[in-house]
Amino acid sequence: MTSAPSTATSAVADVLAPVTGSIEQVVARVARREIAWGDWARLVFATIARTLLFSIIGALLWTALPTVFGWTSTTVMSNSMAPRFFAGDVIVSMPASKADLVPGRVILVDDPDHAGRLRMHRLERVEDGQYFTKGDANPEADSSPVTLKHIHGIAVLRAPLVAVPIVWTAEHRWMLDAAAAIGVVSLVILAGTDRHLRRRRDENDVPISRPRRRNRGRTARLAVGVAALLTTSGMLVAGQAHSAFAASGANTGNSLAAQAAGNDWCSGASGTAGALDSPTFAWRFNEVSGTTAADTSGNARTGTLSSTANVTRTAASCTAGGGYITLNGSGSVNPTSSTTTATPYVYSLEAWINAPTTSTGGRILGFGNSQTGTSGNYDRHIYMNTSGQIVFGTYNGGYKTINSTASLKDGAWHHIVATMDGSQLGLTGTGMKLYVDGALVASNATYLTSEATTGFWRVGADNISGWPGTPTVGGFVGSIDDAAVYSTALTAAQVTTHKNAGR
Structure with missing residues (x-):
């Protein structure tokens, strides 16, 4: 006993008929040796491109539709x-x-x-x-x-990874976004390169030409595809969330609400507001005592003062502002965890500093391969040279530095930010920039790489031997407050906002 095919089976057959028919035509033409090797290449690349496009759209729809x-x-x-x-x-x-x-x-x-x-x-x-x-x-x-x-x-x-461009957008990695857009456009173009091989033919194997209908159909398919991508991308952007380390299964915005400008201690605030723009860690040094530096970024990356003899605390007050630490050249604040940080290529360093006129300068904040003590590999740091200028340096077969011109050994608080937008995935970033008190004071767009090493971000003393203008005692001599590191290159507008927010 036989049964009629189900409605679903018939529907699937109707959908596949044009595809299978076109393949049969191509095979027939190959048998008659009417298709060149170049056409075969077009067919292969177009098939791969369509597969990738449908996979991306399918993955986005798979995660977006459940929101209904x-x-x-x-x-x-x-x-x-x-x-x-x-x-x-x-x-x-x-x-x-x-x-x-x-x-x-x-x-x-x-x-x-x-x-x-x-x-x-x-x-x-x-x-x-x-x-x-x-x-x-x-x-x-x-x-x-x-x-x-x-x-x-x-x-x-x-x-997995279908929303990487959204992460790049949040981190202002516009070149990577542009590369992704170019990639999608290229896939769309490749997907249509075998169009002439898939055209319907009559009994004499002559292509049936229906340009207007074909153009309308092509335009409609492109419009549907673009609409689907924009719609699903919009749904995903609307549902981002942060994790307590960098982000997690739902992470949209990369900016935190700005804290009130000025000294929050005068208004009786606790001084524990989160830092701006989602830092990797932020040490505000507002603890009254002890050797722990709390991480106000929410990422649980606490720091530990090397010793109370070399690192002293000043408690927060309305006149002094937020609490801060003072280092004697040998003191440092080191990450409590022994987990190393992967090689950073795009990052920002930030700190408020106060150097007395008698300061010998020294390392303020940087990256090294040792959690404590003296690192053997060390760069990505900001330090004050013996002339009181701020230096931002990376290493790539040699010392790559930019520096401010004015001396900051004046006993006043200054806001320092250094950014590196380095080369990654074969794309070129904007290089190194150094800001002092919200103003760009130095930059170099040709310095794009740093030493390839894992390590630890540390405040204060570590190895800076051999770098231009370094003092005999490598650690900073002076006060430091609100030290933070970011996994993005802060923009000029963000730097201005941070400076205006005060300590």
């Missing part, structure tokens, strides 16, 4: 959950009941440290109605727990 049912689609903005999630992944979270929230699950929550942001981390424990989380790649648990009402759901679906 009340689920949340978010973009990972950093690697705090690596290797489970990476920056550029899109994660779908579904609503969860209290019974579903068990340790080990990855959950999406309102960021308790930064209003208006989301955080996606693994649930570590539940105590007295409070939910404690931790990023898989973070050395320490998140500083603040959340309650049930702040939990949006648990992560259930992942589309």
Whole structure:
């Protein structure tokens, strides 16, 4: 007994008929040796291009469509959950009941440290109605727990790296965005290069020419494709969130709300507001005592003062401003965790400094391969030379430095920012820039690479031997406040905002 084909089977056959028919025609023409090797190449490249385009669109739709049912689609903005999630992944979270929230699950929550942001981390424990989380790649648990009402759901679906351009946009990596756009346009062009091979033919193997209909169909398909990409991209941008290390399964904005300009201690504020523009870490040095430097970025990257003899604290007050540290040339603040940082190629360094007229200068903030003591590989640092000028330096087979011209050994507070937008993935960045008190004082667009090494960001003393104008004692002699490092090159407007926000 036989049965008629189902409606679904017939529908699939109708959809595939033009494709299979065109392939049969191509095979027939190959048999008659009417297709050149160049046409074969077009056919192969066009097929690969269409496969990639459909895969990208399919992955975006796979993560965007669940939002129709009340689920949340978010973009990972950093690697705090690596290797489970990476920056550029899109994660779908579904609503969860209290019974579903068990340790080990990855959950999406309102960021308790930064209003208006989301955080996606693994649930570590539940105590007295409070939910404690931790990023898989973070050395320490998140500083603040959340309650049930702040939990949006648990992560259930992942589309790897499909939203990487969104991460690049948030980090102002416009050249990478442009390269991605060029890549998509190239795929669209390649996808149509075998069009003449797929045209319908009559019984005499003569192409049937219907230019107007074909052009309308091609335009319609292009419009649908562009609309689908823009729609899904817009849905993903709207659902980004931060993780407590760099970002997690849902991470949109890369900027934090600005703190009030000026001295927040005069108004009775606590002085613990998060730093601007999502730093990798931010040490404000507002602790009253002890050797711990709290990380106000929310990334749990605390620092440890090398000793209270070489690093002294000044408590915050309305007259003094926020708390700060004073170093004698031998003191430093080192990362508490022994986990190394991957080689940074795009970054910014920031600090407020106050050097007395008797200061010998020294290293303010930089990167080295040793957690404490003296590093063997060291660059990506800002230091004050013996003349009181600020120097920003990287190493690539030689010392690459830019510096300010005026001496800052004047007993006043100054805001320092150094940015590096280096070469990556074969693309060229904008190079090195140095800002003092919000103004660009030096730059070099040809210095684009730094030494390829993993290591640690440290404040104060470390090796700067051999660098131009360094003092005998390598560590900074003077006061430092609000030291921070970023994984992006801050713009001039951002630098101005940071300077105006004060200490």
